[in-house]
Amino acid sequence: MNKINRKLEYALIGLKHMRSKQPGELTTVKEIAATYGCPFEATSKVMQSLAAGGLVRSEQGAHGGYQLVRDLNRLPLYEVLEMVVGPVEIAKCLHQVDGGCELRGSCNVISPIENLNRKLIEFYRGLTVGELLEGRGFVAKPQSLELRDLAAHAGHELAAVE
Amino acid sequence: MNKINRKLEYALIGLKHMRSKQPGELTTVKEIAATYGCPFEATSKVMQSLAAGGLVRSEQGAHGGYQLVRDLNRLPLYEVLEMVVGPVEIAKCLHQVDGGCELRGSCNVISPIENLNRKLIEFYRGLTVGELLEGRGFVAKPQSLELRDLAAHAGHELAAVE
DNA sequence: TTTAATTACGACTAATTTGGTCGTAGTTAA
DNA sequence: TTAACTACGACCAAATTAGTCGTAATTAAA
Ligand code: SF4
Ligand code: SF4
Numbered sequence: 072m073n074k075i076n077r078k079l080e081y082a083l084i085g086l087k088h089m090r091s092k093q094p095g096e097l098t099t100v101k102e103i104a105a106t107y108g109c110p111f112e113a114t115s116k117v118m119q120s121l122a123a124g125g126l127v128r129s130e131q132g133a134h135g136g137y138q139l140v141r142d143l144n145r146l147p148l149y150e151v152l153e154m155v156v157g158p159v160e161i162a163k164c165l166h167q168v169d170g171g172c173e174l175r176g177s178c179n180v181i182s183p184i185e186n187l188n189r190k191l192i193e194f195y196r197g198l199t200v201g202e203l204l205e206g207r208g209f210v211a212k213p214q215s216l217e218l219r220d221l222a223a224h225a226g227h228e229l230a231a232v233e
Numbered sequence: 234m235n236k237i238n239r240k241l242e243y244a245l246i247g248l249k250h251m252r253s254k255q256p257g258e259l260t261t262v263k264e265i266a267a268t269y270g271c272p273f274e275a276t277s278k279v280m281q282s283l284a285a286g287g288l289v290r291s292e293q294g295a296h297g298g299y300q301l302v303r304d305l306n307r308l309p310l311y312e313v314l315e316m317v318v319g320p321v322e323i324a325k326c327l328h329q330v331d332g333g334c335e336l337r338g339s340c341n342v343i344s345p346i347e348n349l350n351r352k353l354i355e356f357y358r359g360l361t362v363g364e365l366l367e368g369r370g371f372v373a374k375p376q377s378l379e380l381r382d383l384a385a386h387a388g389h390e391l392a393a394v395e
Numbered sequence: 396t397t398t399a400a401t402t403a404c405g406a407c408t409a410a411t412t413t414g415g416t417c418g419t420a421g422t423t424a425a
Numbered sequence: 426t427t428a429a430c431t432a433c434g435a436c437c438a439a440a441t442t443a444g445t446c447g448t449a450a451t452t453a454a455a
Contacts, residue, residue, distance in 0.1 A: 072319040074441090075349075076234075077414060080324065083342045099430070108339045113415055119432060132423025133429040148349075157234040162242065177270045180245045183365045187237075187310075194356050203345045236412085239443060261401070275444055281403065294452025295400040 078155040081109050081117045086151070087204050089127070089139045097136030117155055124154035144201030152195055159195065161188045240317040243271050243279045248313070249366050251289065251301045259298030279317055286316035306363035314357055321357065323350045 084107050089098045100118055104111040118137050122129040126146070127137045152159060162184045163172040172178070246269050251260045262280055266273040280299055284291040288308070289299045314321060324346045325334040334340070 072238075072441090073314070073321045073323060074325070074413095075323040075346075080342060080346065083345060084340070087341050087345070101430080106339065107341060108336050110415060112417080115431075116415095116433080122431090129431060130423090131421075131431045133427095134424060135422080135430045137431090152235070159235040161235060161237040163236070174270050177268065178246070179249050179269060180242060180366070183245055183249070184237075184242065186365055187360075190360065191356075194353075198349075198352065203348055204342070234412090236442095263401080272444060274446080277402075278404080278444095284402090291402060292452090293402045293450075295398095296453060297401045297451080299402090 076156045078113070078117050078120075079152060081114045082121060082151050082155050083200070083204070084109060085114065085118060085121070085137075086126075086139070086143060086200060089137065090143060090204065092138065095138065097130055097134070097138050099136040102136075120154045121151070124150065126151070126154060142201070143204065144199055146200045147196045148198045148200055148203060149192060149195035151200060159188065159192050161191065238318045240275070240279050240282075241314060243276045244283060244313050244317050245362070245366070246271060247276065247280055247283070247299075248288075248301070248305060248362060251299065252305060252366065254300065257300065259292060259296070259300050261298040264298075282316045283313070286312065288313070288316065304363070305366065306361055308362045309358045310360045310362055310365060311354060311357035313362060321350065321354050323353065 085098070085103050088103055088106065092098060100111060100115045103109065103118075104114050118127065118129070121127045122137065126139070126141050128140045129135070129137050149159070158166075160166050164175050164178070164181055165185060165188055175181070247260070247265050250265055250268065254260060262273060262277045265271065265280075266276050280289065280291070283289045284299065288301070288303050290302045291297070291299050311321070320328075322328045326337050326340070326343055327347065327350055337343070
């Protein structure tokens, strides 16, 4: 439940791998697939999406490969999501390319859903890939105490933070 | 892509419907299904999950039904999610009850994924159902979690602009 | 005490989405 | 020419999600 798309994982795996390369140094899909065990073709497609999105540059032919062309610290996760799985549209009635939802017209939560969609996009836009990749462990946020209170009030434990 | 679970929508539909009832007034699944066109059985199951989670109380038998027993303004969306689709675990390696992920061991993004998982949970915990349901159009400046919590602790309700 | 309206719930099927593979073509250095 | 790559559409397989069915339990009212 609540799983993210596998493509996003392959994208992050590749991005993290490429991040440690010298500028100009290329990375092949074969290399990524061999190093991390992810399926070649699937990973290849993901890299192609990233290339289409301008996040990486591809060089074809023998000794070809990919290289990062953007600063991951300034790259919102939302953009990666968009490149590999498309825009965040959490319900059928938002952008009804496929006919939309049959409940539309009687539905009472369209606005709330639009609301949530917008907030989620905000969330993903406010989170950089660099931040995600290097942040090991817990980052103390000014929100922590309040969250703790809220969670406690709701009768939940806070997840243990390493 | 990026769709949320349909169960969550049915939950929100039901919750929003019940919110306008008087205390003690019951709502039947039949009523919800008829009003909004959602499938009876599916909606029924969702309501049962909400009842199991203590969000609503059920009354059985003829003239039975459900009623809200918690203040939606203090209810993090995360709890509803948990009740209807289980805990937020965005990747297979986070809850290895089902064997986990085959990439584990060679994977270089486990920490980042754990990170994202935690941030998403924070996001859903910091968003109340009331907040979500109220805003029809745009909320110009979403009130910060800190302020909301201060208000809650001070015993004030959120301004329910309807 | 019967009936009708309701919740409760497990098992099942259908539909959709996701994940992964294959085949083939294009590009380029050696 | 060949080998090592990227590019990409079509396809198949697996997993998840969505919805249905059958049946039981509960309760108010006839
Ligand atoms: S919000 Fe209402 S109309 Fe839009 S998809 Fe969900 S149920 Fe259908
Ligand atoms: S983070 Fe790595 S190990 Fe965990 S599920 Fe994703 S790919 Fe598998």
